[in-house]
Amino acid sequence: MNVEFFLRSHPLFGALPASLVAELAARARTRAVAAGEILCREGDAAESVYVLLSGRIEVERDGKGAVASLGRRGELMGEMSILTGNPRSATLRAELPSELLEIPASAFQQALDRSPDLGLRLAQVLSLRLSGAASPPSSTRRPCYAGFLMAGPQRVPAARALAAQMVGVLGRPVLVYDLGATQNAPGLLQTLSNVPVEGQEQFVRTLAQQNPTGVTELTGTIREDHWSYFLSILRETYDRVVFGIPIPFFQPIHKTVCEACDVLVPVCGREIPADSAVEKLRALGKPMVVARTQGRARAPWVGFAGVSDLAIPASEEDVADPKALAPIARKLLGRSIGVALGSGAARGYAHIGVLEELEREKLPIDYVAGTSMGSVLGGLYAAGRSPAEMAEFSRDASRLRAIFSLLDLAIPTSGLLRGRRVEKHFRKLMGDVEIERLPRPFRTVATDVLTGEEVVLDRGPLWKAIRASISLPCLFEPARHGSRYLVDGGVTNPIPVNHLLDLGADRTIAVNVTAGPPQGARAPGILTVMMNSIYTLQTLVSDARSSLADVTIVPEFGGLSWTDFAKAPEMIEAGRAAVRRALPEIRRLVT
CATH class of the missing domain: 2.60.120.10 (Jelly Rolls)
Structure with missing residues (x-):
C-alpha cells in the first residue's frame, strides 16, 4: 500500500x-x-x-x-x-x-x-x-456478508438469485461479487488507489452495476494482498453482500473472504464439499447454512454447533430459479419461520386448518416440528403434502370403518394395540422417504418408556419416527428403536418449539391443541378416561413449552373431544378460525 x-x-x-x-x-x-x-x-x-x-x-x-x-x-x-x-x-x-x-x-x-x-x-x-x-x-449498521459456496457454472446466477430474494425482503440494494475470476491480475483496487479515502465509497458505487431485480454487481479483480482493504471499503458502502466462492476450494483468498463473512452457505448438490474443506470452514467459527438441492440427503456434518441446513426446492441445474433460494434468503436475513404442531389425538386435525390458513396468508414455513398427531401432519407437510391433500386423508381416516381397520388388538402386556396396521398405513402413506431428505427440515420426538428421556427423531424413515411419536402409552405397544422402547413424545415434549430453534428457525409459531378439556355430562368410557388423563397432564406441559414460541395459536374446540376422530372437518375449521384470531400477531411476526 x-x-x-x-x-x-x-x-x-x-x-x-x-x-x-x-x-x-x-x-x-x-x-x-x-x-x-x-x-x-x-x-x-x-x-x-x-x-x-x-x-x-x-x-x-x-x-x-x-x-x-x-x-x-x-x-x-x-x-x-x-x-x-x-x-x-x-x-x-x-x-x-x-x-x-x-x-x-x-x-x-x-x-x-x-x-x-x-x-x-x-x-x-x-x-x-x-x-x-x-x-x-x-x-450501528451491522452488515450481513454471506459466502455462497458452490461448484459449477450455476454459482454466479444462483448468487444473483439469492441476492434478488434478499432485495425483495429488504427493499434495499444487495451487492454480488464473485471470486471465480483470477484474483492475482491487476484490477479494481489499482483503480481505487487513485481515489482519496473519503471518496472511495462513492467511487465503488459508481463502478457497480444494478440490474432490474435491484441486485448490484461489482466486477473486476482484486489482488490477494489487497482484499482486507477492499472488504473494509465494502463494509462502508454496502450492508448486504453475497460473495460467490467456487468449490473446490480452499485458496488463501477464500479463507480471507470467509473470515470476513457473517455466515457461510455451502451448496450440497452432486458435488458435496469434501470433509477436509468443511473442517477448514468450521475452524473459522462462522455460522453455516447448508443449502441442499432437491432430493439430496442432509450432509453428515449438519447438526454440529452453528451448522444448520435448508432444502432448495430445485435441482442443481435449476438452483438459480428466482424462488428456489427464498428459504436461504429468509434465513440470512433472520426471518426464517418454524411451526411446531402439538400433540392432541383427534384434535390434532386442527393442524390442517392452521397450515391451510397460514398458506392463504402466504406465510412461508421453513422448519417443521411435531409431536404425536402433530408429527403425523407435520411430517406429511415437511414431505411436501399440501393441507388439501391432508384434509382428504383425514376425511378417509375419520370414517368408522377406516378407524376400525387400523385396530389390531394385542394380548395386553404393554399395550392394547400392536400398532402393526398403523405402521403399514403410515408406510403406504409416506413411502420410505427419509427425514434427512425431506423438502423441509423436520424433527419429531418420542419418549423412552424405560428411562423417561425425550428421544429426538431426525433421521431414518419418516414413517418409523411417526409411529414412535404417536405410541400413546397403554393404547399402543411401545415402538422399538434400537435398544429403546419408545412411546408418545407428548409425555415429555407435547409442543417441540425448542427443536425449531435447534433446527435454525428465527421466528416460531406453536399450535397448542391440548388446551381446555371438553366438559361432558355422560359417564366416560375406558378410552376417554385414559386419554383425558394423559392429555390433561400434557396440557400443563404444553403451556410451558408453547411459551417459548413468538406466537401461540390455540384452537377453540367447544365440545369436541380428543377421541372424536370421526369429526375431522369440525377440527379443521377450529384450526382455521384460530389462525384468523391470531392474524394480528402473526403479521407482526413477519414484518
Whole structure:
C-alpha cells in the first residue's frame, strides 16, 4: 500500500505540508492482526497511534467486554493517551482480521508540534466524538456478508438469485461479487488507489452495476494482498453482500473472504464439499447454512454447533430459479419461520386448518416440528403434502370403518394395540422417504418408556419416527428403536418449539391443541378416561413449552373431544378460525 498517498488523502493528515506527510509515512508501518488478537491493553503506556485500514476493532473498558466497535476506514485510535500523557484508557482487540497503520508516538507528537493545523483538526475530531455528534460508528449498521459456496457454472446466477430474494425482503440494494475470476491480475483496487479515502465509497458505487431485480454487481479483480482493504471499503458502502466462492476450494483468498463473512452457505448438490474443506470452514467459527438441492440427503456434518441446513426446492441445474433460494434468503436475513404442531389425538386435525390458513396468508414455513398427531401432519407437510391433500386423508381416516381397520388388538402386556396396521398405513402413506431428505427440515420426538428421556427423531424413515411419536402409552405397544422402547413424545415434549430453534428457525409459531378439556355430562368410557388423563397432564406441559414460541395459536374446540376422530372437518375449521384470531400477531411476526 502507498502509505504516503493514504495519509495525503486522509481528512486529518491531508492538510499537513507535503514534507511532514512524507516523514510520517517513512516512520509509520502497517500492522496486520488476526481476529481476537489484542492491539494494546488498558493501562499500557502509549507508544503508538493507530489508523484503521481494514477490518474491525473492538474497544473494551474495565474488563466489561466491548463498549464500541470501530470499522470505519481511516478511524484514528489511541491518540487521547498521546495528548494527555496518561496510560491507555481502553483495550483494543481485533473483532475481524484487520490491518492498521501504526504511527510511533514520537512521530505523531512531532507532527503536532510542527503543525498547529493538525492539533486544531484533532481537537475538532475529539470534540465531536465526546459530544456524540460524530457520524454513527459502523457498528450501528451491522452488515450481513454471506459466502455462497458452490461448484459449477450455476454459482454466479444462483448468487444473483439469492441476492434478488434478499432485495425483495429488504427493499434495499444487495451487492454480488464473485471470486471465480483470477484474483492475482491487476484490477479494481489499482483503480481505487487513485481515489482519496473519503471518496472511495462513492467511487465503488459508481463502478457497480444494478440490474432490474435491484441486485448490484461489482466486477473486476482484486489482488490477494489487497482484499482486507477492499472488504473494509465494502463494509462502508454496502450492508448486504453475497460473495460467490467456487468449490473446490480452499485458496488463501477464500479463507480471507470467509473470515470476513457473517455466515457461510455451502451448496450440497452432486458435488458435496469434501470433509477436509468443511473442517477448514468450521475452524473459522462462522455460522453455516447448508443449502441442499432437491432430493439430496442432509450432509453428515449438519447438526454440529452453528451448522444448520435448508432444502432448495430445485435441482442443481435449476438452483438459480428466482424462488428456489427464498428459504436461504429468509434465513440470512433472520426471518426464517418454524411451526411446531402439538400433540392432541383427534384434535390434532386442527393442524390442517392452521397450515391451510397460514398458506392463504402466504406465510412461508421453513422448519417443521411435531409431536404425536402433530408429527403425523407435520411430517406429511415437511414431505411436501399440501393441507388439501391432508384434509382428504383425514376425511378417509375419520370414517368408522377406516378407524376400525387400523385396530389390531394385542394380548395386553404393554399395550392394547400392536400398532402393526398403523405402521403399514403410515408406510403406504409416506413411502420410505427419509427425514434427512425431506423438502423441509423436520424433527419429531418420542419418549423412552424405560428411562423417561425425550428421544429426538431426525433421521431414518419418516414413517418409523411417526409411529414412535404417536405410541400413546397403554393404547399402543411401545415402538422399538434400537435398544429403546419408545412411546408418545407428548409425555415429555407435547409442543417441540425448542427443536425449531435447534433446527435454525428465527421466528416460531406453536399450535397448542391440548388446551381446555371438553366438559361432558355422560359417564366416560375406558378410552376417554385414559386419554383425558394423559392429555390433561400434557396440557400443563404444553403451556410451558408453547411459551417459548413468538406466537401461540390455540384452537377453540367447544365440545369436541380428543377421541372424536370421526369429526375431522369440525377440527379443521377450529384450526382455521384460530389462525384468523391470531392474524394480528402473526403479521407482526413477519414484518
